[in-house]
Amino acid sequence: MSFFGFGQSAEIEIYLDGQETRKTAEVKTDDSKKERLLLYYDGETVSGKVNICLKKPGSKLEHQGIKIEFIGQIEMFYDRGNHHEFISLVKELARPGEMIANTSYPFEFSCVEKPFEVYTGANVRLRYFLKVTIIRRLADIGKELDIAVHTLSSYTEMNNSIKMEVGIEDCLHIEFEYNKSKYHLKDVIVGKIYFLLVRIKIKHMEIAIIKKETTGQGPNTFTENETIAKYEIMDGAPVRGESIPIRVFLAGYDLTPTMRDINKKFSVKYFLNLVLMDTEDRRYFKQQEITLWRKGDKVRKANSHSPSIMAGTQNLQNTAQLHQRSMDNKENDDIIDDEDQSPEEGVAGLKEDFLRAPNSESNDKLSSRDPFDEKTSSPSEIEDSQIQNMTREAGDGQNDTSNDIAE
Missing domain, CATH: 2.60.40.640 (Immunoglobulin-like)
Structure with a gap:
């Protein structure tokens, strides 16, 4: 059928930068199933590349242009014919022409505003997705890729009971x-x-x-x-x-x-x-x-740089130095100065009690x-x-x- 201009004669793949290491989130679909999507936050750049592969080697693909869109959309289940778009960004990947070989197109939506969190409920769905379209005279070729978006908040005002x-x-x-x-x-x-x-x-x-x-x-x-x-x-x-x-x-x-x-x-x-x-x-x-x-998730530092471990190491070093000075003074029958404490006094002086933070969430x-x-x-x-x-x-x-x- 593609010989007569019908059907899809090319496959589209959307690859996002850093997708191997980016966090994912579980999102409910409109059929009550769940899928894991790449996670983004408000203001983050969405970038990557679009790979277009011809299904039949040696053939050519005529098109009226290739574009990619970043869309934020709200869909009411009782009114599925109307989609309410609150974000619609478009990038042109290629001008009208012919494609004779597999081609890759980079894209970037810089610092995209994503004001709402993804949500799928009983009567409504809010989603973000990338949409690639190869414009043709008879039938366009398209591909969509959903992403997850989380909104982070913080409440510094009084949290009254x-x-x-x-x-x-x-x-x-x-x-x-x-x-x-x-x-x-x-x-x-x-x-x-x-x-x-x-x-x-x-x-x-x-x-x-x-x-x-x-x-x-x-x-x-x-x-x-x-x-x-x-x-x-x-x-x-x-x-x-x-x-x-x-x-x-x-x-x-x-x-x-x-x-x-x-x-x-x-x-x-x-x-x-x-x-x-x-x-x-x-x-x-x-x-x-x-x-x-x-x-937001707390980022934990490596153990080698942990403040508690560094503080403990410093305590041990201080104790060892005080002990060495004490032994030297005993041999020389010298009086320990006020600045050079005994080992017991040194340990007591460096010891601290754990205190609950005044704004502790627990x-x-x-x-x-x-x-x-x-x-x-x-x-x-x-x-x-x-x-x-x-x-x-x-x-x-x-x-x-x-x-x-x-x-």
């Missing part, structure tokens, strides 16, 4: 606190739940991480909720004054950073959902939004004032405080209008 008192009027009052409101994707959520008033028969309590994906605008808004993880944190009836600890490790789950109004097309938010179930299978819940962000302390260590509030004090109602799930267990709480 989340503290809230919730409950059911005259039936249940609890106070919960999470150590932070912003977590990186490999962080640990630490918290406590304290029971101030218990007048209903609670069977168990669980906490869940929920991802909420919102796409579209106005009447065409679609919201998809997905439960990422679920933990049972209590089994059995609690008593007043009981404290339940919470510790959730995020590293083992498929999470993305929080995305807010990406190119005015979609958002991805995460919530901690605290759920209680009573003995009649009625469920009450309270959601609290948290912010997730991606932290700081599990909730706050300088831990409300759960204080005296339990009296019922009168509870009634006077501001308590947020928990929400009753519809259609769970028996109907009990006395415990139905509106949102």
